[in-house]
Amino acid sequence: MNPPESKSASSAQPSATVETNPSRRGFLASSALLGALFFSPARAVAAVAEAAAPVASATGEKTVAAALPQRVTLSCAADMAHAVSATWRSAGPLTSAQGQIAPLTAGPKFEAAVQSVPAEAFTFETDSGETAYQYNLTFNGLNPDAQYCFRVGDGQAWSEWNTVQTALDKPKPFSFLYFGDVQTDIRAQCSRAVRTAFRHAPDARFMVCAGDLVNRGHDDSLWGEFSDAFSFIAATVPCLPTPGNHDTKRPENAPEPEAPYTAAPAYHAHFHLPANGPKNAQILNGEAYYVDCQGVRVISLNSNVFDDDAPTDAAHKQAWDAQLAWLEEVLANNPNRWTVVTHHHPIYSTSKGRDNAGLRSLLRPLYDKYKVDLVLQGHDHSYGRTHKLAGDQIVDPAAPGTIYVVSVCGPKMYPFKPKFESLMAATASDKQLFQVIDVNGDTLSYTSRSIDGQLVDAFQLKKDASGASTYLPSAKA
Numbered sequence: 001m002n003p004p005e006s007k008s009a010s011s012a013q014p015s016a017t018v019e020t021n022p023s024r025r026g027f028l029a030s031s032a033l034l035g036a037l038f039f040s041p042a043r044a045v046a047a048v049a050e051a052a053a054p055v056a057s058a059t060g061e062k063t064v065a066a067a068l069p070q071r072v073t074l075s076c077a078a079d080m081a082h083a084v085s086a087t088w089r090s091a092g093p094l095t096s097a098q099g100q101i102a103p104l105t106a107g108p109k110f111e112a113a114v115q116s117v118p119a120e121a122f123t124f125e126t127d128s129g130e131t132a133y134q135y136n137l138t139f140n141g142l143n144p145d146a147q148y149c150f151r152v153g154d155g156q157a158w159s160e161w162n163t164v165q166t167a168l169d170k171p172k173p174f175s176f177l178y179f180g181d182v183q184t185d186i187r188a189q190c191s192r193a194v195r196t197a198f199r200h201a202p203d204a205r206f207m208v209c210a211g212d213l214v215n216r217g218h219d220d221s222l223w224g225e226f227s228d229a230f231s232f233i234a235a236t237v238p239c240l241p242t243p244g245n246h247d248t249k250r251p252e253n254a255p256e257p258e259a260p261y262t263a264a265p266a267y268h269a270h271f272h273l274p275a276n277g278p279k280n281a282q283i284l285n286g287e288a289y290y291v292d293c294q295g296v297r298v299i300s301l302n303s304n305v306f307d308d309d310a311p312t313d314a315a316h317k318q319a320w321d322a323q324l325a326w327l328e329e330v331l332a333n334n335p336n337r338w339t340v341v342t343h344h345h346p347i348y349s350t351s352k353g354r355d356n357a358g359l360r361s362l363l364r365p366l367y368d369k370y371k372v373d374l375v376l377q378g379h380d381h382s383y384g385r386t387h388k389l390a391g392d393q394i395v396d397p398a399a400p401g402t403i404y405v406v407s408v409c410g411p412k413m414y415p416f417k418p419k420f421e422s423l424m425a426a427t428a429s430d431k432q433l434f435q436v437i438d439v440n441g442d443t444l445s446y447t448s449r450s451i452d453g454q455l456v457d458a459f460q461l462k463k464d465a466s467g468a469s470t471y472l473p474s475a476k477a
């Protein structure tokens with residue numbers, strides 16, 4: 001588990017997070033094993049030597065290409081008001097991996113305010129046998145609702161100074177983005193969706209990615225495409241991913257993993273997510289977790305754990321039971337006005353021949369019981385957004401209930417042929433989509449757009465003083 005992030009405010013100084021995540025330790029151990037299986041010293045040395053040529057930096061200084069930060073990605077920290085996490089990699093090993101952060105100022109003379117934070121370093125053997133040098137850190141002790149600039153590197157070779165804003169530690173209007181499956185043609189075509197979405201919500205506090213971020217979780221080149229598609233946006237808006245079935249895929253010749261329903265190591269190399277998931281299933285760290293942001297609790301579940309059949313081995317059963325119990329705990333003890341859950345597999349499928357009846361019977365009663373407002377999903381490569389539902393039925397707009405969404409960001413498309421068409425308020429197919437969700441006190445406004453900017457769907461939820469919501473199906477934002 002990560003140590004608790006400081007909640008001290010005005011005089012807070014950034015501090016380091018020391019990685020003690022048990023699932024990460026497992027990952028490091030598996031990395032070492034994979035390294036023994038795939039490591040090629042000659043190839044690794046050649047790669048480093050090739051990358052080590054001096055290059056000119058933006059300031060005209062000579063630096064070493066092997067040390068230059070690549071794939072800089074922000075992840076949501078558990079305490080978004082006081083912390084943000086970052087990951088990156090380099091082509092060669094760094095002896096002093098670190099981040100620097102300072103309050104954002106209008107002028108360029110902010111050096112005196114810069115705080116340095118050491119990073120955790122580990123190697124990661126990619127599917128092609130190359131060594132990736134990976135780093136992660138958490139900038140803790142930040143002020144709420146404040147703008148910062150940060151960079152990562154080794155003290156000599158640095159990324160650019162990126163900017164990020166912390167959340168306020170109490171409700172305040174904000175927006176966040178939601179993307180369905182990215183998965184295929186990531187660099188070529190998903191980039192269009194991500195960049196258009198950013199133009200529509202440049203101040204988004206975070207980005208929900210509802211699984212299948214890549215087509216083969218073990219394929220490092222696809223994670224490179226993911227980084228290219230999200231570009232500086234991933235270094236500006238923290239990611240809130242949830243693992244899909246494709247994110248679990250290992251190389252065919254790899255040893256059988258301990259938990260094949262968990263994301264492949266490359267997923268964990270690219271994100272540094274809250275370790276506040278089920279305590280007795282820490283293998284789900286970074287996959288089952290939650291964040292609270294300005295009056296909204298967002299919960300990520302690994303829906304790969306809940307396949308339609310009951311688990312047959314003890315470890316899987318433990319993960320299943322632990323995730324389910326943990327979900328109920330974080331739903332029952334939620335001080336926020338709004339509750340959003342994201343997982344990959346949909347409760348109400350939008351694809352022909354798909355149902356997920358087991359998942360539905362497992363989770364829907366909890367969503368009903370705890371009045372979850374919104375469930376954000378993927379997997380079916382089309383768009384379907386339900387009316388307000390409870391007990392698998394459409395309910396009155398003012399009755400307790402939940403809105404369920406399936407969406408798709410990338411170009412892989414399935415026709416819309418659902419079993420649950422009668423429950424859907426809006427559907428679409430053959431469209432790459434993104435969603436902007438605005439939360440403003442008692443009002444949640446949802447818009448879904450295709451990547452040409454056209455409005456595909458919109459609705460609002462309004463809450464009264466008691467917390468009861470009313471669904472406004474025709475509210476076009």
Ligand SMILES: [Fe+2]
Binds near residue numbers: 212378380
């Ligand atoms: Fe999927």
